[in-house]
Amino acid sequence: MTDYKDVMEANREYHNHHAKDYDKVTMKGNFQRVEDVFDENKGGAFLDLGCGTGEQLKIAKKYFDPVYGIDCSEGMLAIAEKVTPNLTLGDVGELLYEDEKFDFINCFSVLHHLYDQEPAIREAFRVLKKGGVFYSDNDSNSEFYKWFSWWLTFRRKFLRTKHKYLDGKWEDIEKVAEYHQKKGLDPLKLKKQFEDAGFWKVRIIYHYPEHPDTFTKILKFKNKFLKSKALYYYFSIIATK
Numbered sequence: 106m107t108d109y110k111d112v113m114e115a116n117r118e119y120h121n122h123h124a125k126d127y128d129k130v131t132m133k134g135n136f137q138r139v140e141d142v143f144d145e146n147k148g149g150a151f152l153d154l155g156c157g158t159g160e161q162l163k164i165a166k167k168y169f170d171p172v173y174g175i176d177c178s179e180g181m182l183a184i185a186e187k188v189t190p191n192l193t194l195g196d197v198g199e200l201l202y203e204d205e206k207f208d209f210i211n212c213f214s215v216l217h218h219l220y221d222q223e224p225a226i227r228e229a230f231r232v233l234k235k236g237g238v239f240y241s242d243n244d245s246n247s248e249f250y251k252w253f254s255w256w257l258t259f260r261r262k263f264l265r266t267k268h269k270y271l272d273g274k275w276e277d278i279e280k281v282a283e284y285h286q287k288k289g290l291d292p293l294k295l296k297k298q299f300e301d302a303g304f305w306k307v308r309i310i311y312h313y314p315e316h317p318d319t320f321t322k323i324l325k326f327k328n329k330f331l332k333s334k335a336l337y338y339y340f341s342i343i344a345t346k
Contacts (some may be wrong), residue, residue, distance in 0.1 A: 126178030149208025159185030198224030
């Protein structure tokens with residue numbers, strides 16, 4: 106039976122395996138909404154949970170000082186070292202930083218990789234200063250999955266055909282690393298976890314990909330009339346301590 110440690114180890118193996126391909130395949134985009142959130146909350150110490158190769162840290166350096174990152178993948182951190190030396194190899198659910206160290210915590214495309222999000226949320230609350238902000242983004246909306254899991258299955262099969270790093274045993278490891286890929290995450294359940302951890306203000310914001318494909322463009326058009334949260338693929342959470 107899969108547990109927290111199994112998912113963590115799968116993420117370490119999987120992201121070590123395709124660290125060199127990660128930016129050009131998974132993280133491509135201009136991240137304009139990330140820039141906007143960073144700009145609105147700029148100043149002070151910054152921590153990137155699941156920092157990967159450091160793409161978010163590059164953006165953060167324009168708005169925060171100092172910047173720190175933590176990730177479970179040695180391969181990812183070896184690339185992120187080019188951005189900042191303030192890196193830690195570890196688990197986002199067991200942070201080694203002291204209480205109230207950071208003004209802003211970023212968590213981009215990470216929560217859906219965790220077996221359980223609660224430890225990371227509680228640790229983020231602990232190391233944030235009073236009035237500090239936690240920002241997560243690029244997590245998949247469970248309501249969208251209920252309606253369009255067939256399209257996501259097709260899309261993943263296309264990616265596996267296109268990208269060789271997903272071949273063979275890595276397909277099975279990816280399924281564990283992307284632990285919530287079959288159902289997505291429930292934004293309202295996450296919101297309650299943030300509130301239970303002590304965050305006093307928690308906002309959910311629904312998104313489409315910044316570079317939508319044809320299918321997504323059709324959904325965006327339909328949503329002008331239907332106004333349904335189930336038609337949004339992604340969501341972000343902005344929580345204030």
